Structure formats: C-alpha cells, structure tokens
Amino acid sequence: MTRTERLLQLMQILRRHRYPVSGATLAAELGISLRSLYRDIATLQGQGARIEGEAGVGYLLLPGYLLPPLMFSDEEIDALVLGSRWVAQHGDPALAAASRSALSRILSVLPEERRQDPDSAALLVGPTGGDHADDSRLTLLRQALRSERKLAFGYRDARGEVTQRTVWPVALGYFEQVRMLAGWCEQRQAFRHFRVDRMHDVRILDDRYPRHRRQLLHEWRRQEQLRPQ
Incomplete structure (x- = not known):
C-alpha cells in the first residue's frame, strides 16, 4: 500500500467514527506504527482536513471536509x-x-x-439513441427540483391524448433513450412518471410543495420497491 492510499484509507476510517477514536486503534487497523500514524494525521491536517484531537486522547474528523483530488x-x-x-x-x-x-x-x-x-483517454462515452442535448426543459426541471416548487405543463401520453398536469417533482432520470420525471401528480393524486419529450409549455410555479422533496423521494422509492417487476 502506498502512502497516498494509506492516507485515503485513514480518512475513510475516520469518517466511520462519530466519536474520537484512539491512535492505537487507528494504527492497528492500518497496520502501521503509532509514529507513522501521527505523521499521517499531521499530513492530513496540513492539507486542510479538520481532524481534532491529539496523541493519547483520540481523533475525530469534523463534518464538512472533502477529500482533495490528490487523494x-x-x-x-x-x-x-x-x-x-x-x-x-x-x-x-x-x-x-x-x-x-x-x-x-x-x-x-x-x-x-x-x-x-x-x-x-481510454474510457469513452458512446452515442445514445436520442438527442437531448438541446432540451431546455431539463434545465427548468432541475431548477424546480432544487427549489422544491411545483411544475405545470401539458402532457401528451402514448395514445396522443393531452392533459394539463401540476406535479411536485421528485427525481429526474437520465435513461439511454429518454429522460423521465418522477413526481406527485395533483390530478391523479399519486406518483406518476413523465417522459420529458412529451411535456410542453413547462412552467415553474411560485408554490412550493407542502412536503420536503426528500420525504417524497423516500415514499416514491418505497412504492417502486413494492411495484411488481
């Protein structure tokens, strides 16, 4: 294991602990000496990691620190x-x-x-079956998701019938052939899925939905798990 890999592993170990963990415990898990551990802690602190503690007391990684790309x-x-x-x-x-x-x-x-x-680069991205690069509707959908605001739009279903919908957007799926919006539909009083290419006159409303998107997302995922495959 290189030192860079060891520093990365040390950060991951610290992330798992919500309370201070002793240097001896950290050193044992990494398979290094206490002296090496103290040097690694000092290196990470020098790179900006918010690690609190000291030898003989224990160490705790404070929340909010992101690993630099070097790691x-x-x-x-x-x-x-x-x-x-x-x-x-x-x-x-x-x-x-x-x-x-x-x-x-x-x-x-x-x-x-x-x-x-x-x-x-050795890893390349191939073409998809649809052209979505210029779809400005996706920008509006992401804005509504971030701000937790309702969407209003006209929707043409697979039979060509057009209805007006007001939806609480929950998630946006980027599939190979299509882009799909999942949300709570006020007209149907249930979660529904909408193909973005069948939506028109999309507008973000001033109204926020009455529940947080995270809660709705949890409910939608639970429903999808219960849906027959």
Whole structure:
C-alpha cells in the first residue's frame, strides 16, 4: 500500500467514527506504527482536513471536509472523468457546461503523473439513441427540483391524448433513450412518471410543495420497491 492510499484509507476510517477514536486503534487497523500514524494525521491536517484531537486522547474528523483530488484513487479518477464526459455529451447545455468546467478543475489539480490527457483517454462515452442535448426543459426541471416548487405543463401520453398536469417533482432520470420525471401528480393524486419529450409549455410555479422533496423521494422509492417487476 502506498502512502497516498494509506492516507485515503485513514480518512475513510475516520469518517466511520462519530466519536474520537484512539491512535492505537487507528494504527492497528492500518497496520502501521503509532509514529507513522501521527505523521499521517499531521499530513492530513496540513492539507486542510479538520481532524481534532491529539496523541493519547483520540481523533475525530469534523463534518464538512472533502477529500482533495490528490487523494482520489485511480479508479475514482476514472469514474469522475467518465461520468463528467457522459454529462458533457448528453446533458442539456447548462449541465454540460458545468460538467466540462468541473472536469477541467479536477484534471488541473491532479499530480502530473496521474493527470489524463482528454484527447488520449481510454474510457469513452458512446452515442445514445436520442438527442437531448438541446432540451431546455431539463434545465427548468432541475431548477424546480432544487427549489422544491411545483411544475405545470401539458402532457401528451402514448395514445396522443393531452392533459394539463401540476406535479411536485421528485427525481429526474437520465435513461439511454429518454429522460423521465418522477413526481406527485395533483390530478391523479399519486406518483406518476413523465417522459420529458412529451411535456410542453413547462412552467415553474411560485408554490412550493407542502412536503420536503426528500420525504417524497423516500415514499416514491418505497412504492417502486413494492411495484411488481
């Protein structure tokens, strides 16, 4: 195990503990000496990790600290790069631009030996069956999800019938062929799924939904688990 991998593992161990954990316990789990552990703690603190405690007392990682890209494993870097490229290629303009910006930041701060050349990447994103890159409706849907506001839109179902809906958006699914919105439909008084390409005249209303989106998301997931496969 390299020292970088060990520092990453130490951070993950600290994340699991809600109360101070002794240096001896940490050193035993990592298979290193106490002296090495103290050096690792000091290194992480120097990089900005909010680790409280001292030798003989115990250590606690305060919430809110994010691992710098230097601490990402090779597999995690691959996942971030591949995911960012997928969004950049298949997201709407606002999301694609944000993804390209985030990927640029990640690559710029990686160590030189681990930095990937975007033009020589081994992990590539292939085309999908639909064209969603210019769908401005997706930007509105994400805004409604973040602000927990109701959506109003016209919806054309598979039979071509058009209805007016008021929906409390819960989640937005990016599938290979289509984009799907899950939400509580006031007209049907139940959770429903809507294909984004069948929605028109989408408007974000001033009204917030009466319950938090997180609670609705939990209820929707429970319903989906009970639905016959």
